[in-house]
Amino acid sequence: MMIRTIKTIFPALAVGFAVSLFATQGMAQDVTGDPARGQALMLEMKCTKCHGDSGIGHSDTPGVPRLDGQFEPYLVNQLFNFRDGRRPHKFMELYAGRLDGQTVRDIAAFYACQGDTQVEDKERCAPVR
Numbered sequence: 709m710m711i712r713t714i715k716t717i718f719p720a721l722a723v724g725f726a727v728s729l730f731a732t733q734g735m736a737q738d739v740t741g742d743p744a745r746g747q748a749l750m751l752e753m754k755c756t757k758c759h760g761d762s763g764i765g766h767s768d769t770p771g772v773p774r775l776d777g778q779f780e781p782y783l784v785n786q787l788f789n790f791r792d793g794r795r796p797h798k799f800m801e802l803y804a805g806r807l808d809g810q811t812v813r814d815i816a817a818f819y820a821c822q823g824d825t826q827v828e829d830k831e832r833c834a835p836v837r
């Protein structure tokens with residue numbers, strides 16, 4: 709009985725630890741994004757076609773999520789997920805497939821700075837707001 713409990717609890721703890729480690733790494737990276745560079749890159753790559761100028765999307769495409777004001781580490785993780793095949797999607801795989809790490813962080817910083825932003829250091833957002 710005891711053995712059984714330990715066997716079921718231990719993997720859960722191990723996963724929890726791995727997740728918190730991953731989340732902390734994501735947080736540590738979030739200060740490296742340059743929102744102005746991110747804006748220029750997303751314009752160049754035509755992310756606006758579906759996500760709109762500031763990530764608000766278009767009223768006629770409800771299948772496209774809003775990106776404005778989203779948490780920066782979340783956006784970074786999702787772009788890596790599309791790029792590295794962990795989140796399959798016919799369009800986003802293609803768009804994210806071309807992005808290097810710094811580009812992902814810059815674009816995430818741009819969208820995180822839009823709308824009702826949760827970025828604490830508002831100075832970072834000043835160039836794109």
Ligand code: HEC
Pocket residue numbers: 750753754755756757758759771772773774775783786787797799800803804815
């Ligand atoms: C052809 C339309 C289209 C284009 C162009 C496009 N996207 Fe997307 N994007 C989508 C759709 C649709 C989804 C939702 C995917 C899903 O349902 O899993 C999405 C999802 C996302 C997400 C995840 C949002 C979330 O809440 O999880 C991010 C981040 C994102 N796109 C960023 C970008 C960036 C950056 C570009 C340009 C490099 C881009 N997209 C270009 C259609 C597009």
